[in-house]
Amino acid sequence: MFATRPEFRPATVEVLVDGQPLSVPEGASAAAALLLAGLAASRETPVSGAPRLPYCMMGVCFDCLAEIDGVANRQACMVTVRPGMRIAPQCGARLAGTAA
């Protein structure tokens, strides 16, 4: 859905998005990695199972909720990528352990 411009921002941080290696620029968020990976959806809504991708990128909409390094329901647009970070889409019902 988005493409980097490596001439200006080289993609130097390797992360795993849905198990696939992907290099993204330093300073990018995990939500940016989800968009750069070209996934059809990064989350399904708990109510109807509708597909979603990050919408606002600034911490407002919570459509970027994803599993990051094994922790579910992280707001991916507020998490900066680190080398080796595992970012996975999350589907279905709200998971336990989260105060919403």
Place this chain on the structure above:
Amino acid sequence: MKEFDLAIVGAGPAGMSAALEAAGLGLSVLVLDEQPAPGGQIFRGVERAAGDPALAGEYAVAGALLARRFRAMPNIDYRPETTVWHIDAEAGLLSLRGPRGGGMARAARILLATGAQERPVPVPGWTLPGVMSAGAAQIMLKQAGAVPEGRLVLAGQGPLMWLLAAQLARAGKPPALLLETTPRGALRRALARGGLWRGRAMLAKGAALLWEARRSGMKVVSGVRGLRAEGEGRVRRVAWEGGATECGVLLLHEGVIPSTHVSRALGLEHEWDEAQLCWRPVLDGWGASSAPRIAIAGDGGGIGGWQAAVEAGALAALDAAHRAGRLDAAARDRRAAPHRAALGAALALRPFLDALHAPSPAVLAPPEDATLVCRCEEVTAGQVRQAARLGATGPNQVKAYLRAGMGPCQGRMCGATVAALVAETRGIPVREAGVLRPRAPYKPITVGELADLPEEEPA
């Protein structure tokens, strides 16, 4: 626990400016920000991205300079990647979650510099993958140098649209089409507000962007109504009254509104701003709120743009120094004078812009019942209207009836729309429908994070 003279939430223009002024006057300053680097939304990632030619201009010059001064200033305890999830306004206690876990801090005075969020644009299909806010695409450019793929359509209005169109054109990805929703007749109404001469520099800047975007080949359709995104599983088409076109990515924008989540959760007094069509906290000339310890500066107190935010931040810092006994009232007022003058100049064009880009009633309260209003709990406009007919008098009751506002975003996206729908259905002004009162935690935290909250450790 460390005690500060001033704790600032947010490291955007207002927060950085306040920190610089306060630290310069000898106050101990704590700055808490969710981002990994200073800049806020407008100057997001400026330290890394200022060299990108697509972002040349104010961002690269003024933004980079402000961030550099902020970094260089001693006596500022700056904590990036730190979320404030609760504030005890009476005790001056802030509950934090940082990269190394939870923590607490105490401050004599707390300045909320939490900025703005984009106004929700609830059109049919706005939840489809491929539909995003315009600000989101700009953040992709700032934080990753990335541009949208496929046929790009912008829909909505406001200065950010033209800026983004120009930036994307420079980045080699000019939008194919801008569907401009500014209603016919808005310009005439806006011109009547005046301020054009005082705001001429800003106006010239806007005109240059407009010209740059059009020169890139972007087509513009104006007076667009009845916008909708269509597609199965992702957006494929955008349609409006009298037209439709293919699209790969659709970016929506109807201006920005103060981000009042924390100020509302704190129970501060808010008022409905008839000119900007949004809620704003009630503040005095120094940014002081209705709570004794809490001040607000920048777009979080009413939309004014980054230059106004810089000045409001400085004014709030001067007042904090006065309250801490570092400046008498006369010295505070003397130092404030140039900031007040600059604030006036920065706001000169605002009435014109507010009138020109006032969102249409259909943006505030989507006419089609099937349109999703609450993205989290998937509540439609029709359901909210039904709840209002059954007796819900405002967004807090609608939340109880329908869960709208109870999902992870806690009403950040739907609160304004729900209030407008209730007002429309009950035939009352929006101010009477009232404002959603969120609760702490301001951001979801896990029970585990709550449990291992240390007493004294900094986050």
